[in-house]
Amino acid sequence: MTEQKATLTLNEHKAVVLDFNAGTGGPAALDIQPFGVEELFTYDPGFTHTAGCESAITFIDPRNSVLLHRGFPVDQLASQCSFLEVCYILLHGEAPSPAEFATFTDTITRHTMIHQQMSRMLSGFRRDSHPMALMCAVVGALAAFYHDQLDVSNPEHRELAAVRLLSKMPTVAAMCYKYSIEQPAVYPNNSLSYTGNFLHMLFAIPAEKSEVNPVLERAMNRILILHADHGQCPSTTAVRTAGSSGANPFACIAAGLASLWGPLHGGANEACMRMLEEISTVDRIPAFISRAKDRHDSFRLMGFGNSVYHHFDPRAAILRKTCHEVLAELGMEDNLLQVAIELEHIAMTDAYFLENKLYPSADFYTALILKAMGLPPSMFTVISAVGRTIGWIAHWSEMHGQRPQIYRPRQVYTGKARRDYTSQL
Structure with a gap:
C-alpha cells in the first residue's frame, strides 16, 4: 500500500x-x-x-451504528458479560481467564469501603444538594485520603488508583443519594455482585431485611455496561486534559464528573425525565409533539435522536428490551411512564420522527428504567457516572502509558490589538 x-x-x-x-x-x-x-x-x-490522541479502547462508526470496546461489539458484551468483566476488558484489552477474573473481582470487592471521615464530610453540605454536586466534591476529596499512592508515572500506582476508583464509586454514589434523601448510608455487602451490591446500597434500609431483585440487577448491569465508554466524549476529554498535566487520578475523575453533569452529555437522561414531568399526562402529548415539529419553537424533545450516530444508537435497542423487562416486572402505573411509552410509540410510527431519524436514545430508556426502579431524576446522571468511571480510568491509564503530551489547544484571538494604557483616574 x-x-x-x-x-x-x-x-x-x-x-x-x-x-x-x-x-x-x-x-x-x-x-x-x-x-x-x-x-x-x-x-x-x-x-x-x-x-487529539490515539486510543485502542473504543471504536465508534457513526454511519453504521457500530460501537466496539477493544474490538468486541457492545451488544455481545451487554448480553454475555457482567459489568466487572467489561471493566477488565477495557482496562487490559482482552477478556480475562477464570483465574484472572476471580482475582480481579476479589480485589475490587475488598476495596468497596470508604473512610468514615468521608461520611462526616458530607454533613457540611445541604441536604437538598444535587447528588452530582456531592459526587464531584467527594471523589475529588479521595485524593486527600490516598495521597501516598499518586505517582502517575508508576504503573503499579495507576493500577491501584484504578482499583480504588472502580470499587469505591458505587459506595460514594449510594452514600450521596442516601444523604440527599435523609437516610443513613448502607455499608457494602461483599457477598453480592458489583451491581447487586450497588442496588443494595441504594435501596436497603438498615433496620429492614433487603433482597436484590434479579430483574433489576440484570437491568443495572446492562446500564453500567452500556455507559462504560463512548470514545472521546466531553467528559473523557476532560479526564484526559486534566491527566495530561500530571494531575492525580481522583482530580481527573472529578473533572470528568463535572463535564458529564451537563444536559447535553450525561445529564441528558435527567433532562429527559424533566421533559416528561413537563408533559405530565398522555392527553398533553399532541401539543408537545406539535411544538417539537415547529422550527420556531425552542422546545425540544429530550431523549430522541443522537448527535453521534447518523441512524440509531446501538445501545438503545438493548436498553429498550431491558426497559420493557423492568416495566413488566414492576408495572407501569406511574403517569410519567405511560407518557414515555406513548412517546416511544409515536417516535416509532410518526413520519416526522422516522424521516429525521429521531429514534428513542439510550438516555431515554435509561431514564425510564431508573424511574421505574424508584430513583429520582437527580440520580440518573450519577448512575451513568458509575458506569462511565471505568472508561475514564481506562483512558487515563492509557494516556500515561503513552507518555502524554500536555493538552494545549490554540485559539484565534479576536480581542483588541496592542494599545498603550493611560490611567483615567
Missing part, C-alpha cells in the same frame, strides 16, 4: 507536506504537526474534526 501524503501550498513558493495517520477503523487523520514549524494552526470549534 502506497503511503498517502497531502501537500498544502501556502503561497507560490512554499508548500507543507503532511502525512496521514490511519487507524484500524474509521477515517484517516491528517497529521498537522508540521504546521507548528510554519507558525500555522487549524481552526476547529469544538474539535469535532480533530483527533
Whole structure:
C-alpha cells in the first residue's frame, strides 16, 4: 500500500507536506504537526474534526451504528458479560481467564469501603444538594485520603488508583443519594455482585431485611455496561486534559464528573425525565409533539435522536428490551411512564420522527428504567457516572502509558490589538 501524503501550498513558493495517520477503523487523520514549524494552526470549534490522541479502547462508526470496546461489539458484551468483566476488558484489552477474573473481582470487592471521615464530610453540605454536586466534591476529596499512592508515572500506582476508583464509586454514589434523601448510608455487602451490591446500597434500609431483585440487577448491569465508554466524549476529554498535566487520578475523575453533569452529555437522561414531568399526562402529548415539529419553537424533545450516530444508537435497542423487562416486572402505573411509552410509540410510527431519524436514545430508556426502579431524576446522571468511571480510568491509564503530551489547544484571538494604557483616574 502506497503511503498517502497531502501537500498544502501556502503561497507560490512554499508548500507543507503532511502525512496521514490511519487507524484500524474509521477515517484517516491528517497529521498537522508540521504546521507548528510554519507558525500555522487549524481552526476547529469544538474539535469535532480533530483527533487529539490515539486510543485502542473504543471504536465508534457513526454511519453504521457500530460501537466496539477493544474490538468486541457492545451488544455481545451487554448480553454475555457482567459489568466487572467489561471493566477488565477495557482496562487490559482482552477478556480475562477464570483465574484472572476471580482475582480481579476479589480485589475490587475488598476495596468497596470508604473512610468514615468521608461520611462526616458530607454533613457540611445541604441536604437538598444535587447528588452530582456531592459526587464531584467527594471523589475529588479521595485524593486527600490516598495521597501516598499518586505517582502517575508508576504503573503499579495507576493500577491501584484504578482499583480504588472502580470499587469505591458505587459506595460514594449510594452514600450521596442516601444523604440527599435523609437516610443513613448502607455499608457494602461483599457477598453480592458489583451491581447487586450497588442496588443494595441504594435501596436497603438498615433496620429492614433487603433482597436484590434479579430483574433489576440484570437491568443495572446492562446500564453500567452500556455507559462504560463512548470514545472521546466531553467528559473523557476532560479526564484526559486534566491527566495530561500530571494531575492525580481522583482530580481527573472529578473533572470528568463535572463535564458529564451537563444536559447535553450525561445529564441528558435527567433532562429527559424533566421533559416528561413537563408533559405530565398522555392527553398533553399532541401539543408537545406539535411544538417539537415547529422550527420556531425552542422546545425540544429530550431523549430522541443522537448527535453521534447518523441512524440509531446501538445501545438503545438493548436498553429498550431491558426497559420493557423492568416495566413488566414492576408495572407501569406511574403517569410519567405511560407518557414515555406513548412517546416511544409515536417516535416509532410518526413520519416526522422516522424521516429525521429521531429514534428513542439510550438516555431515554435509561431514564425510564431508573424511574421505574424508584430513583429520582437527580440520580440518573450519577448512575451513568458509575458506569462511565471505568472508561475514564481506562483512558487515563492509557494516556500515561503513552507518555502524554500536555493538552494545549490554540485559539484565534479576536480581542483588541496592542494599545498603550493611560490611567483615567
